[in-house]
Amino acid sequence: MTGGISRVSYSGMLLLGPGTLPLLALLALPLSWVQVGKLNGDVVVQCDTLEPHISWTLNGEQEPMAELVAEGQNLTILGLDLPATGNYSCWAGPVLLDTTYVVVSSTYEEEMxxxxxxxxxxxxxxxxxxxxxxxxxxxxxxxxxxxxxxxxxxxxxxxxxxxxxxxxxxxxxxxxxxxxxxxxxxxxxxxxxxxxxxxxxxxIVRPDPPQELTLRWQGEQLHLAWAPPASWQLPKSYFALLYHLQYELPNGTQVERFVEGVEETQVQVGAQRVRISCRDPYTPPAWSPWSPWQDLNAPQ
CATH class of the missing domain: 2.60.40.10 (Immunoglobulins)
Structure with a gap:
């Protein structure tokens, strides 16, 4: 192989796109070897055979537009570009001898x-x-x-x-x-x-929203209670959460409160609706999504 070219084991994966073998052919003939070349570099494809006289096709075409030089069991692709990628097959007359799928080493990785x-x-x-x-x-x-x-x-x-x-x-x-x-x-x-x-x-921890918001009276005070996300790690005493509450008053004013390590707090009487979020207080501030707004019909 030329410098900068590698063969990558890629068994069990299906290729998609117009330049590939049909899907059924891939299932019957696992494409275990893919040859990777640098863009505009030369690539040498080898035919695994002892046959002295062979011919080549690219994606089934006997006269591909790519610049190719055949010598013995080797085929050199001069200046690999995207139109020159695809399935290179060597033949002895009508008999298929070997297949290599040639692709370009992508520079897209850093943009992903x-x-x-x-x-x-x-x-x-x-x-x-x-x-x-x-x-x-x-x-x-x-x-x-x-x-x-x-x-x-x-x-x-x-x-x-x-x-x-x-x-x-x-x-x-x-x-x-x-x-x-x-x-x-x-x-x-x-x-x-x-x-x-x-x-x-x-x-990368970002909890799910808290759940089970409930409202109840304690004496003359209105209390809101909730539960941690069902997916959160237990025990709660060790994996505490910081909660962010936001509730809305009748005049449209939004009140915000932060509480840590507990699952209930007093709410101003007359609050119309509430939502809540949470995060681990000891990691970077990745707040959970907000729970849906919940209307508060204060019990009497």
């Missing part, structure tokens, strides 16, 4: 906005990102103890992708000493993408 979020400290989280519409992705996680997880397929399409992952070695009661490492690989009909992101779970 990968967003990860955890609901609590269970060790699981969800990531999403935009990508090329024709791409398929897989993901792998290096855990907090340094072990490497298996590749998992990524859901999505039409330019939006997402995956849920978990670190089985994560301890919610211990200090995070090393970050998690998310590795993504993507393959489109023309390009190969590879990128990594490093982060601590504590930095």
């Amino acid at each position: 906005d990968v967003t990860c979020q955890a609901e609590s400290y269970h060790g699981s989280f969800h990531c999403s990102w935009p990508g090329p519409p024709s791409a398929v992705f897989r993901a792998r996680l290096t855990h907090s103890d340094g072990s490497v997880g298996l590749w998992v397929p990524v859901a999505g399409g039409h330019g939006q992708f997402s995956v849920s992952l978990a670190d089985p070695s994560f301890c919610p009661f211990g200090e995070e000493l090393r970050p998690l490492r998310l590795h993504l690989e993507g393959l489109s009909d023309t390009s190969y993408l590879s990128l990594s992101r490093h982060f601590f779970l504590r930095d």
Whole structure:
């Protein structure tokens, strides 16, 4: 192979797009090897055969528009560009001998906005990102103890992708000493993408909204009570939450209150409606989404 070219093991993933083999052919013939070349670089494709006389096709075309030089069992692509990507097949007459799928090493990785979020400290989280519409992705996680997880397929399409992952070695009661490492690989009909992101779970925690808002009288005082998100880590005494309440008075004035470590507070009599948010008080300020506005029909 020429400098800057690599073959990437990509078993079990399906290629999409006009330059690929038909889907049924991919299911019957796993495309385990993809050759990645640099844009405008030369790529040497090898035919795994001892046949002395072979011919080549690109995406089924016997006379591809790409600049190609055939010599023995090798085919050199001169100045790889996007139209020259695709399925290169070598033939002995009508007999298919070997197939290599050639793609360009993408420079899109740094532009990909990968967003990860955890609901609590269970060790699981969800990531999403935009990508090329024709791409398929897989993901792998290096855990907090340094072990490497298996590749998992990524859901999505039409330019939006997402995956849920978990670190089985994560301890919610211990200090995070090393970050998690998310590795993504993507393959489109023309390009190969590879990128990594490093982060601590504590930095991506964003709780779900609090739940079960209730209103009751205590003597002549009106009290609002609620429960932590169902997904939040227990016990509550250790995993406390900071709550942000916002309630609206009859004249339209909005009153805000912050309480920590408790799940009830006094509300001004006459409040019309209320909503509530929460966050971990000891991590970066990632507030949960607001709960829906709830009308307060004060009990008598």
